[in-house]
Amino acid sequence: MDWLERTAELRQWTRGGARAPHKPLLLLYALGRFQRDTDGELRYSTVEDDLKRLLDEYGPPHRTTPAYPFHHLVSDGVWEVRTDRGPGSPGSGVRELRSLGATGRLAPELRAALRREPSLLGRMARLLLDLHFPPSLHAELCGSVGLEPGPTEPERLTTVVRRRRDPRMRERVLTAYAYRCAFCGYDGRIGTLPVGLEAAHVRWWAFGGPDDVDNGLCLCSLHHTLFDRGVLGIGDRHRILVSPRFAGRSPAAREHVTALAGRPLIGPRPDARPVAAVHRSWHTGQVFRGGPCPAAAP
Incomplete structure (x- = not known):
C-alpha cells in the first residue's frame, strides 16, 4: 500500500479554493503522538482542546469543530475510532464522541508500516506540510504538534506532489x-x-x-x-x-x-x-x- 499516495489524497471539503485543513492537522497531530508512543490512543475528550487550538491557529478564519476530522478521517483508511461500545465511530457529533469515550489512532496497517520503515513518518509529515501550509509555518506547526519530521529528500515526494515550485x-x-x-x-x-x-x-x-x-x-x-x-x-x-x-x-x-x-x-x-x-x-x-x-x- 502506498501511504504517501493515500496521504496526498485525503478527501476534503472543497469549494472555490476554500481551505479545509482539518484532516491534515489531525493526521499531523497523530503522527507527532505516534513518535512518542507507538501504541497510544487519543481519547477525544482529552485531545479536543489541543485540536481546537490547532484549528484556531492554523485553520481557516471561520469557526469549526475537531469532531469533524476525528470522525471523517476514518474514511481515508489512515485512522480508526473506537468507543465504549466497540470499533467504529459514533458520528461527527461532539456529544457522542465525548459520552461514548471515543478514542482514535492511526490505522493498524499504517502503524505497522511506520514501525517497519521509520523514515515514512517524516515523508508523510513533509507531504502534509507541503500540500496544505506555506513554508513559513512548517517549523512552527511541527512544534505545535510535537513532531520532529527529520530530513526528507525532495525527490522522494515528486511522484506524489506532481507540481513543482518555480525557483525563479x-x-x-x-x-x-x-x-x-x-x-x-x-x-x-x-x-x-x-x-x-x-x-x-x-x-x-x-x-x-x-x-x-x-x-x-x-x-x-x-x-x-x-x-x-x-x-x-x-x-x-x-x-x-x-x-x-x-x-x-x-x-x-x-x-x-x-x-x-x-x-x-x-x-x-x-x-x-x-x-x-x-x-x-x-x-x-x-x-x-x-x-x-x-x-x-x-
Whole structure:
C-alpha cells in the first residue's frame, strides 16, 4: 500500500479554493503522538482542546469543530475510532464522541508500516506540510504538534506532489519590489546579498497559487510570518489590513504591526504587476483573521 499516495489524497471539503485543513492537522497531530508512543490512543475528550487550538491557529478564519476530522478521517483508511461500545465511530457529533469515550489512532496497517520503515513518518509529515501550509509555518506547526519530521529528500515526494515550485519566483518578486519589504520598507543587505527578505505567496502555493509576480510580495521575515498567519492582509486600493485579533502592548508591536493599518503597500515598481484582486480576495477570505483594524492615526 502506498501511504504517501493515500496521504496526498485525503478527501476534503472543497469549494472555490476554500481551505479545509482539518484532516491534515489531525493526521499531523497523530503522527507527532505516534513518535512518542507507538501504541497510544487519543481519547477525544482529552485531545479536543489541543485540536481546537490547532484549528484556531492554523485553520481557516471561520469557526469549526475537531469532531469533524476525528470522525471523517476514518474514511481515508489512515485512522480508526473506537468507543465504549466497540470499533467504529459514533458520528461527527461532539456529544457522542465525548459520552461514548471515543478514542482514535492511526490505522493498524499504517502503524505497522511506520514501525517497519521509520523514515515514512517524516515523508508523510513533509507531504502534509507541503500540500496544505506555506513554508513559513512548517517549523512552527511541527512544534505545535510535537513532531520532529527529520530530513526528507525532495525527490522522494515528486511522484506524489506532481507540481513543482518555480525557483525563479523569489528573484522576480524581490526585483519587482526593489528589494524592500512591501509592508515596512526593510531593505537589509550583507554586501550585495539581501538578508531577511522573502517572496511570499498571497494565494498559497498549496492552494493553487501561481509562482507569478502578481501573486507575490517581497516581505521581511517577520511580516511574511504575520501575513501567512492572518495577522496582516491586503485590502482595497492595496492598503494594509491588521487583524483586530492581534494584541501587542510593546512599542515594537505597535510600530511593526498595529501602526501599519491603512498604509499603502510599498511597491511594486511601475513596470511590475501589483497583487491581483483574485489573489487578494482569496487571502482575505481564507487566511486573514477578521475585519480590518481602523487606520492608525497620522
